Amino acid sequence: MEYQFSNAVLNSREQSFKVDGKRVVLEERAFKLLAYLIDTHPKVCTQDELVAFLWPDSVVSSWSLPRLISDTRSLLRRIGVKHDLIFTVRGQGYKFNPEVKVHCPQATNAVQIQLAMLKAEHHSDGAHLKFWIGVTLVMCCACIWLIINHAFVHEQNVSFKASEPTDAKGRILWVDDNPKNNIKEQGYFLKQKIGIYNTTSTQEALLLLSMYDYTVVISDMGRSGEPLAGLKLLRAMRAAGDDTPFYVYTWVESKKQQEVILSAGGQGVATKKQDLYDYVLLHFDDEKI
Incomplete structure (x- = not known):
């Protein structure tokens, strides 16, 4: 899955982050933090929720998450991201700030191919019902692919x-x-x-x-x-x-x-x-x- 926002691109499958087209390295938890906030956008994520996701099966101090948020914000500014990406909702938690465009080339291409085939069938006699059943199946497959991809991404490991x-x-x-x-x-x-x-x-x-x-x-x-x-x-x-x-x-x-x-x-x-x-x-x- 590829997310575009501000002047940056985050690709969760490739575990990559680019600013103005140039690839930069993010520390593992900073990358996971951004990916999680984007995935759950526009939901507000509580501190407990983020701590459980970022430090599973670990006990951390109360300042571990705020320090990670602060470090990540400072890093994003230094590498040239033009907007503040992490928004603090006082008394509630954090959420991803700007609008996010989600691109899924594999799923998009598959849907377009299937729709083209189904439209061709639509011109034959009695194909109207088949067309809409096919559209529904294609959309369901695309949703399943997104869910599987999301689960796969969060299990990936990086060198750091x-x-x-x-x-x-x-x-x-x-x-x-x-x-x-x-x-x-x-x-x-x-x-x-x-x-x-x-x-x-x-x-x-x-x-x-x-x-x-x-x-x-x-x-x-x-x-x-x-x-x-x-x-x-x-x-x-x-x-x-x-x-x-x-x-x-x-x-x-x-x-x-x-x-x-x-x-x-x-x-x-x-x-x-x-x-x-x-x-x-x-x-x-x-x-x-």
């Missing part, structure tokens, strides 16, 4: 994953093309009430850093066939004026690697879980938050 506990102290952006390798470590930080945001590429990491605030960045050194991907990410961050604390988490211990990361403006390299915990928790001192 996030998890934030109730009363989170801050956020870690974790860059690794094999995030499953860090499940235990991330579980530890979640227990310390630290939000974890996973992404798999340098490009996405830099985009996310330009849009959101993170307390610490943790990166692998090599990924996707690039042995110095972590170092290149660090250098790109510092060149952009981003001084977010940066740690490399890798399997191979090397004194030279540590020196290179420190000289590039990073805070250190960890090869053991406990070392990583000790380094990162220094930036989440309760007295500093």
Whole structure:
């Protein structure tokens, strides 16, 4: 399903968002928020409804949704969307603001073909009743297709994953093309009430850093066939004026690697879980938050 509004286009099946014809990356929950508000437009969605949809089977703090709304609004302004898309209905919740044009090329084409065939039949003797029965069946099929497509879209996954506990102290952006390798470590930080945001590429990491605030960045050194991907990410961050604390988490211990990361403006390299915990928790001192 493709939605056009303001100077933007959201395609829920392709999980894409474009502004003035240029594709931009949205964080997963921001994309799901917009898609849900559009799908339910012009209904007003309550905070409880949105929290249940965006954080299923999770307990989140009362400010998680307002912060997501605020972050999404700021992001949309920065990427050039001309109108405010999320409208606050005081005391009730939120709804999608502008008129939305819905395009469904597959269903539209199927309906047009079937109608053309049925119209041809209409010219034969005694086909009047058959014509209208056919029209009804075609419209029912189109509605069923839309329902199936809607359900399919909301089950899709994208590369960026996030998890934030109730009363989170801050956020870690974790860059690794094999995030499953860090499940235990991330579980530890979640227990310390630290939000974890996973992404798999340098490009996405830099985009996310330009849009959101993170307390610490943790990166692998090599990924996707690039042995110095972590170092290149660090250098790109510092060149952009981003001084977010940066740690490399890798399997191979090397004194030279540590020196290179420190000289590039990073805070250190960890090869053991406990070392990583000790380094990162220094930036989440309760007295500093």
